[in-house]
Each structure stands twice: as C-alpha cells, then as structure tokens.
Amino acid sequence: QHPPLCAAYARAMDETLGSLAAALGERGVVLYNGLWNFAKDRLQDQSQLLLYADAAAVEYFGMNPRTKRASFAKDILPFLELLPSLPADKAVYFFGRGSWEYVNYVADYEWQRYLYASFLLGRRKVDLFKYHSSFQVPAHRGRTGGLDAFADWALDLGEPKGPYQLEDGLYSRDFASGRVVVAPDDGAGGRVRLARRYYTP
Secondary structure (H helix, E strand, O other): OHHHHHHHHHHHHHHHHHHHHHOOOOOOEEEEEEOOOOOHHHHHHHHHHHHHOEEEEEEEEOOOOOOOOOHHHHHHHHHHHHHHHOOOOEEEEEEEEEOOOOOOHHHHHHHHHHHHHHHHHHHOOEEEEEOOOOOOOOOOOOOOOOOOOOOHHHOOOOHHHHOOOEEEOEEEEEEEEEEEEEOOOOOOOOOOOOOOOOOOO
16 A cells, blocks of 8 residues: 555665674574565565575464464465575575364374475475474463474485475475375375385384
C-alpha cells in the first residue's frame, strides 16, 4: 500500500546489516532470522540480506505451530528450491517445527524424521538442522524443547550424488552411503524402486 515506505525499509535493512557486519569485522558473525514464505517472492527478497550476513535461519520449517498448518508445497519445498541460488558459503539454519498440541512420542519422532529427511533433500555442506516444538527449555508448549536431539542426525550418508529428484510423486536424493525418500504430506504417495537392498536407520 505504501511503495516509498517499502523501498525505505529495504534500504534501512541493508544499511543495518551492512554496518553491523562492518563494525564486527572479519571475526564477527551476523545471522538473521529469517527466511519466511508468507508471500510471493518473499524468500528471494529476504535472501538478499545474505550479501551482508553470514547465515540465515528458517524458523518454521515444515509447519507454523501458531497456525497448525503443515504443507510440503508451502512449508518445505520453497526453501529447498531456494537453496541452490544462495551463496555456497552462507549457511541456512533449518528449525524443523513440531506441533504445540499434544502428540505422542512415536508421532513426534516420525514427524521429526520426515522434516529431517526433507532437509536432507536440499542440504548443502554449510546448512544445519534442529527440530523442536519451541526454542525454550523445557518447551513452553509441545513435545520437544530446545536442547532435545535425535539419533537420526548422527547418520553418515556420505556425500550427495546430485540434487534431489521428483519421480512418481516422491522426492529422493542419493548419497554415497544411502538414499533419502520423502512422500509429501500433501501428496498422494507413490512407489519407489530399489536397485539393491537397503536398511532403514
């Protein structure tokens, strides 16, 4: 509604992060929160701040617990599509989010694994993942708090053999020591053919 204000705000954000990075010097680290997918082209706009910052955060990867919605097409895929266009040395911290409603341990674990596997579809060497319902310790709402960790994150799949692929409604990515396959929660599922024997973690 106010284009001049939007332009002034954009310049001010650039100047704020730019001056902060300059003041901190080479030993300083600037991380901003964040990358948000709440409007068309918003992710591309926000990623421009990586010209001045060292890293950015995705606070709601997989779902926004405030709205209780979860959609692969809106809450996961846009972030994965953005990654290849970002500077290779600028990290993105993915915070996979759990529900603020009650969920049992099995459901929480499986949702965590779903989000971690989704993260691995696009992960670059510099990117990191953390799952929780809230940053607080203990969690102010939901099952998982800010210090909780999961065994899945210790898996060593080796180097990726290439980018993720979409086939028959499933997203997959091959690694030197394994394979990640994700069936989107808002999709129709599908089948994957395995050329050799695999074991789940």
